[in-house]
Amino acid sequence: MKTRNFLFYFLVLTASLLLFLFIFLPIVKIIGAGGIGFITDGFKDKELLNSVYLTIYTSLFATFLGLIFGIPTGYILAKYDFRFKTIIEAIIDIPVVIPHTAAGIALLTILGRHFFLGKIFNSIGIKFINESAGIIVAMVYVSVPFLINQVKEGFKNLDPEIENVARSLGANSFNTFVRVLIPSVKSNILTGSIMMWARGISEFGAIIIIAYNPKIISTLIYERFETAGLRSSSPAVAFLLFIIILVFLLLRLISNKKRR
Amino acid sequence: MLELKNIEKKYTDFSLKDISFKIKQGEILSLIGPSGSGKSTIIKIITGIIKPDSGNLFIDRKDITGYPPEMRNFGYIPQTIGLFSHLNVMENIEFPLKFKKIGKKKRKEIVLSVLEDFGIKELLNRYPLNLSGGEKQKVALARAFVFNPYIILMDEPMNSIDYQIREKYLKFIKDISRKYGTPVIYVTHNFEEAMAISDRIIVMKEGKLIKQGNISDFIKNPDDVWIASFFRHKNIIFGYLKDREFRIDNSDLTIKTTLEGEGKTSIMIKGDEIILSKEKIFSSALNCFKGKIIDFTPDLYNREVVVDVRKVVFKVLITKESFEKLSLAGDSEVYLSFKANSVKKLKG
Numbered sequence: 001m002k003t004r005n006f007l008f009y010f011l012v013l014t015a016s017l018l019l020f021l022f023i024f025l026p027i028v029k030i031i032g033a034g035g036i037g038f039i040t041d042g043f044k045d046k047e048l049l050n051s052v053y054l055t056i057y058t059s060l061f062a063t064f065l066g067l068i069f070g071i072p073t074g075y076i077l078a079k080y081d082f083r084f085k086t087i088i089e090a091i092i093d094i095p096v097v098i099p100h101t102a103a104g105i106a107l108l109t110i111l112g113r114h115f116f117l118g119k120i121f122n123s124i125g126i127k128f129i130n131e132s133a134g135i136i137v138a139m140v141y142v143s144v145p146f147l148i149n150q151v152k153e154g155f156k157n158l159d160p161e162i163e164n165v166a167r168s169l170g171a172n173s174f175n176t177f178v179r180v181l182i183p184s185v186k187s188n189i190l191t192g193s194i195m196m197w198a199r200g201i202s203e204f205g206a207i208i209i210i211a212y213n214p215k216i217i218s219t220l221i222y223e224r225f226e227t228a229g230l231r232s233s234s235p236a237v238a239f240l241l242f243i244i245i246l247v248f249l250l251l252r253l254i255s256n257k258k259r260r
Numbered sequence: 261m262l263e264l265k266n267i268e269k270k271y272t273d274f275s276l277k278d279i280s281f282k283i284k285q286g287e288i289l290s291l292i293g294p295s296g297s298g299k300s301t302i303i304k305i306i307t308g309i310i311k312p313d314s315g316n317l318f319i320d321r322k323d324i325t326g327y328p329p330e331m332r333n334f335g336y337i338p339q340t341i342g343l344f345s346h347l348n349v350m351e352n353i354e355f356p357l358k359f360k361k362i363g364k365k366k367r368k369e370i371v372l373s374v375l376e377d378f379g380i381k382e383l384l385n386r387y388p389l390n391l392s393g394g395e396k397q398k399v400a401l402a403r404a405f406v407f408n409p410y411i412i413l414m415d416e417p418m419n420s421i422d423y424q425i426r427e428k429y430l431k432f433i434k435d436i437s438r439k440y441g442t443p444v445i446y447v448t449h450n451f452e453e454a455m456a457i458s459d460r461i462i463v464m465k466e467g468k469l470i471k472q473g474n475i476s477d478f479i480k481n482p483d484d485v486w487i488a489s490f491f492r493h494k495n496i497i498f499g500y501l502k503d504r505e506f507r508i509d510n511s512d513l514t515i516k517t518t519l520e521g522e523g524k525t526s527i528m529i530k531g532d533e534i535i536l537s538k539e540k541i542f543s544s545a546l547n548c549f550k551g552k553i554i555d556f557t558p559d560l561y562n563r564e565v566v567v568d569v570r571k572v573v574f575k576v577l578i579t580k581e582s583f584e585k586l587s588l589a590g591d592s593e594v595y596l597s598f599k600a601n602s603v604k605k606l607k608g
Contacts, residue, residue: 164309165342167329170359170407179355183346 027245031238042239048220051236052243055216058132059200062139066147066196071182071189074151079160093149095142103142104209111137111210134211142206143199147192154188155181194251201244261285262411262443267305267315276301276467279315283411288437288444290454293464294490299447300339302464303415306445307336319410330359335404335412335442339419341396343388349399350375350384356407370406378402378436393420397429405440412437412444418453430456451491463487484607485526494564494575495529496606506603513570516546517603526606531577533602536565537595538586545597553592556583563588567596 031038042048077089095103110117111128118128128134162184166176182189204218212219217240225233267279276298283289291299304310306317308329316325324332335356336342343352350371357367375381380398388396397417404412414433418426434457437444448454454461455475462472471478471487482488488496497515499508502522506515517527535541540548551569563583565576574596588594 159340159342161338161340161342162344164304164307164329165336165338166344166355167309168307168332168334168336168413169356169403170330170333171355172328172330175359180344184344186346 027241030234031241033234033238038235038238039242041235042242045235045239047215048217048236048239051215051217051220052240054132054135054214055201055218058135058216059139059197062136062143062200063147063193063197065136065140066144067189067193070144070147070192070196071151074148074192075155075177075181077148078152078155078158093145096145100142100203100205101209104138104206107138107141107206108209128210130211130213132211132214135207135214135216138206138210139200139203142203143196146195146199147189150188150192150195151185154185158184190254194248198248261318261320262306263318263321264302264306265316265318267302267312267317269301269305269310269312274298274301274467276305276312279469281462281469281472283443283445286438286441286443287459288434288446288457290458290461291445291447291464292449292451292454292461292490294449296466297464298467299449299464300415301467303336303413303445303447306411306413307334308332333407333409335407335409337400337404337412337414337417339416341400341417341420343391343396343400343403345388348385348387349380349391352388352399353403353406355403360407374402374406377439393422394425394429397421398432401433401436405436405442408440409442412442413447414444415447416449417446418448418450426453427456433457463490481604482528482606486608488528488606493528494531494577495534496526497528497572498526499524501525501527501605504600508572511570511572513549513572515603516600517605518601519603519605521605526608528604528606529574529598529602530604531564531575533598534574534576535597536567536576536578536582536586537597538592540595541597543597544599546600547603548595548597550593550595553588553590553594555590556588565594567594569596 073092077085077092098106108129109115111121111134112118113122113127113129121128121133126133128137158181162180163176166180167173171179202218203216204222207216208219208222215223217236221233221236221240224236261282261284263280263282265280267276269276274296279298279302281289291302293299301310305312308324308327308331312325316323318324319332329336344355347355353371353374354367357370362370372381375384378398378401380395380402383391383395383399386395388399391399397420400417401412418429421429430453433444433446444457446454446457458475460472460474461478463470463478465486471483478487478491482491482493485496497506497508499506499515500523501507501517501519504517504519506517506519506525506527507513508515515527515529519527535543535545540550549569551567551574553565554568554573555566557564557566558580562577562579565578565583565588567574567576576596
């Protein structure tokens, strides 16, 4: 019996360790190859800094839009049963499962200048092709399902009586939603936002179709790799990894503290 | 006064039929019935969470049927208690006052006085996650009472409380309701809880209101077989009634009664109206049978003695002292006597 237990724990630990090394080694290799110099050089590279700034700003804006539209969507999907709900849920998940270049092309068909939505936005001065707005829309499109699904799970697991009690205590539907329901699923919202933001930062396929320029970090790394090879793109990758690791460590700390 | 008039609600597998009742100021009314009898649906209709298909709700003769929950001014405590996990005790209790146009300072004063009344001042800064079942119950109750509602609606709120301390909390609810003068509708499927807390009881079954009355009505005159069984009355017997004599099904035993009529029916004899003796006694009681003790269950003060009389089982309730005085044991031969007018007829 003891041997069986040992074997079980040995297999579980080995599998976990191998997977961790698989994720961690490329990161160590790329940061380690250039040492701290990659990071300090990164702070001097203006194009790289602009690109990081653009990536962070657009991904944050995309997450903000995701929150505004994703929280109510998650609530409706969790609370109500209606016709075609399964189909709608499947449609919401489509951007996650299709190749992102295909998602970019699909978006282009409605946001391009010659298409009706593109025309409408164009008439009020919002352009998408090769604009920050295009980057934001592409990020929202491919990453908002992560937020919606997290929020939906949160609302699904919430005691439905919470809403009834809040209403009976004098809160109208809006106040109940804002003051009670949203705070009750805040850890799901936080996790969903982090996932959405992370997906937004790493997006490439859909963005290069809609807005190759201005270049977000993934586009810049791709361009440097294509034109000047591994040596030229590695510092940008190391710098990006450094920034992302910092931000995610911080977010994990906040998220874990809130959960406690 | 809250009044429900001809409330109906239809679902695919269940419907609430013609529900009408009133609750007066300061009264505690229990809605009792088995799971699926429609008690919770009624509570949700009263709170405004569910809209009835037909019928009306009145508060002091004012029709509030179309009012949304937030306009009704009713305190609602569900089975799950429903405390807001992101707010501490103080903030939870303050919550309803925020919608009553009361200044922050005044709100704090009110909350502190309620915390004092409910004996939970020390919980002020605690979050629901760190409260016991009983503490949660008290906080939910304080939050429901704090905004001076017309009525408090409680839907099986004792489920999260340990069985041993339920009685204490039931008394607490009763005392608080008396102190504030707020009527309470208390939903339960447990008749002991209903007995402990209520001034009046309404029994529901399959979406219908089948009996309402005060506690003594249910003890003395349960009316029908289902109610008698639900309230754990003993000695419910089925048979045929003719010429004031009741012939028991599957037995040659006949019971003398004062009941009129003829036909298949059921009767009930209360356990504490049967006299148990070791020897045959000659008295005014028309029924006297010899039987054998087959079991007895001890209670704190009473003994329920189970006696077999020609294949009919009678349960007799006697005091602990009588049990000891008679030196009763299993297999003892005993005599049971009861009056003809102790036999009550039941419907169903």
